[in-house]
Amino acid sequence: xxxxxxxxxxxxxxxxxxxxxxxxxxxxxxxxxxxxxxxxxxxxxxxxxxxxxxxxxxxxxxxxxxxxxxxxxxxxxxxxxxxxxxxxxxxxxxxxxxxxxxxxxxxxxxxxxxxxxxxxxxxxxxxxxxxxxxxxxxxxxxxxxxxxxxxxxxxxxxxxxxxxxxxxxxxxxxxxxxxxxxxxxxxxxxxxxxxxxxxxxxxxxxxxxxxxxxxxxxxxxxxxxxxxxxxxxxxxxxxxxxxxxxxxxxxxxxxxxxxxxxxxxxxxxxxxxxxxxxxxxxxxxxx
Amino acid sequence: xxxxxxxxxxxxxxxxxxxxxxxxxxxxxxxxxxxxxxxxxxxxxxxxxxxxxxxxxxxxxxxxxxxxxxxxxxxxxxxxxxxxxxxxxxxxxxxxxxxxxxxxxxxxxxxxxxxxxxxxxxxxxxxxxxxxxxxxxxxxxxxxxxxxxxxxxxxxxxxxxxxxxxxxxxxxxxxxxxxxxxxxxxxxxxxxxxxxxxxxxxxxxxxxxxxxxxxxxxxxxxxxxxxxxxxxxxxxxxxxxxxxxxxxxxxxxxxxxxxxxxxxxxxxxxxxxxxxxxxxxxxxxxx
Numbered sequence: 001x002x003x004x005x006x007x008x009x010x011x012x013x014x015x016x017x018x019x020x021x022x023x024x025x026x027x028x029x030x031x032x033x034x035x036x037x038x039x040x041x042x043x044x045x046x047x048x049x050x051x052x053x054x055x056x057x058x059x060x061x062x063x064x065x066x067x068x069x070x071x072x073x074x075x076x077x078x079x080x081x082x083x084x085x086x087x088x089x090x091x092x093x094x095x096x097x098x099x100x101x102x103x104x105x106x107x108x109x110x111x112x113x114x115x116x117x118x119x120x121x122x123x124x125x126x127x128x129x130x131x132x133x134x135x136x137x138x139x140x141x142x143x144x145x146x147x148x149x150x151x152x153x154x155x156x157x158x159x160x161x162x163x164x165x166x167x168x169x170x171x172x173x174x175x176x177x178x179x180x181x182x183x184x185x186x187x188x189x190x191x192x193x194x195x196x197x198x199x200x201x202x203x204x205x206x207x208x209x210x211x212x213x214x215x216x217x218x219x220x221x222x223x224x225x226x227x228x229x230x231x232x233x234x235x236x237x238x239x240x241x242x243x244x245x246x247x248x249x250x251x252x253x254x255x256x257x258x259x260x261x262x263x264x265x266x267x268x269x270x271x272x273x274x275x276x277x278x279x280x281x282x283x284x285x286x287x
Numbered sequence: 288x289x290x291x292x293x294x295x296x297x298x299x300x301x302x303x304x305x306x307x308x309x310x311x312x313x314x315x316x317x318x319x320x321x322x323x324x325x326x327x328x329x330x331x332x333x334x335x336x337x338x339x340x341x342x343x344x345x346x347x348x349x350x351x352x353x354x355x356x357x358x359x360x361x362x363x364x365x366x367x368x369x370x371x372x373x374x375x376x377x378x379x380x381x382x383x384x385x386x387x388x389x390x391x392x393x394x395x396x397x398x399x400x401x402x403x404x405x406x407x408x409x410x411x412x413x414x415x416x417x418x419x420x421x422x423x424x425x426x427x428x429x430x431x432x433x434x435x436x437x438x439x440x441x442x443x444x445x446x447x448x449x450x451x452x453x454x455x456x457x458x459x460x461x462x463x464x465x466x467x468x469x470x471x472x473x474x475x476x477x478x479x480x481x482x483x484x485x486x487x488x489x490x491x492x493x494x495x496x497x498x499x500x501x502x503x504x505x506x507x508x509x510x511x512x513x514x515x516x517x518x519x520x521x522x523x524x525x526x527x528x529x530x531x532x533x534x535x536x537x538x539x540x541x542x543x544x545x546x547x548x549x550x551x552x553x554x555x556x557x558x559x560x561x562x563x564x565x566x567x568x569x570x571x572x573x574x
Binding site: 074084101102103110114129131138143155156 | 309310313316361368371390396397400401404414415416418423425427431432435436439440442
């Protein structure tokens, strides 16, 4: 899996760089390039693997992988803004609004969202029907009924000062981080016109495991390794899977979700080896 | 034209309300509904008229008209933010960040952009090829080589404190307001698969006339009528068509652009009567 992940990283970075280099020069373009640089690329990897499992070529899947990473990068740039989560560090570097200005961060995030949809119209993806399915699914996953909805709930909970319970956090994270992960993991069947149900079940479990692991890293992680501030959620008195379940309980819940996720892959047999590995990696990572 | 414009306003508002009512309830949805309420709907009108000229039904064009208004509304919500133009009044009402918070305004703008792309996948539009052309063209018009690029230039010019010259302002406005107007006016041929060149020439001229009229209204307009602050650009020492050409010069230039725009419509004959009327309306309006 690590070889494939490394190759996906290189190819997706090149794809994003190509798209951004074609834009007019200036702070806006520089900030966009900065924002899409680096990261684990787990979402891109999910796109490429789900494509492979459904007979879609790497060449056809690559613009979709780049789109999901551009969308993800936009969400991080906006979430980091002072008016939102107010983070100054991301991937070990100053966040976009710290390095430039709030205005440039707002505009760079806006334009990265636009770029994501533009990438989904790349003719390499294949049939227009597939492109339309992707645009519709990405909009559904990332908009006011998906990712942005989850982020709005998160901010509302912080403002209200009432910590959420386990059901509410699970639902919130299903939007905030889960919806885009589900889009990524079902991109292959969406392109091919196949049934995405099994990969959707996998992704739903993976997304929660991923978020639980994030909450664990916020407590146990090393800032020098994670590249972002740790202890932030706990310090803010924010309800997390760790605050609600305890560290051991959260670790057990993450393992349970990984098992649910890998169960959903049985249909694919050995071909889904990389997705099995990814599910384990998601809870064993230190970054 | 005014009858058709009134009908378009009603239908586009209903279309946007339908899409937004389907979202999960909360501040985010309320802020989105608030942001898309009202406005002149000139962009929606351009979509509907360009569709009619190319044999595209109102039913097929309506989601596209709603998409362009959602996209426009997102740009206004973000442009009004304190980190950007810092406007507290829009369409005679408090701006979104004043009525809610900066965070809600950022998220509502984000989700309105997403909604715009989602609306372009509405099956009523017709062939998937048409939908893909629309998504690609809207992304091109509104992203880091179009509208957002123009907004970034505008903010850079304000920060630098060096007023722009006429060529620079014309280029900037071609991105900031012109690109979306050109998308709207060419939506009909884009859906039908026809040549958009004539409508694009019309829209380029119309967009500049519209912006010059805006600059004139910033000087001569009545806040109670325009529903936004006037004298703001002049007060900020910002270069505008009026500061560069004088009031009479700007009015002459707006008339010249309108004449260029209507010349471009000759190909359509009498069928383009509404677009002729719109071009005159754009420079004669008081709001």
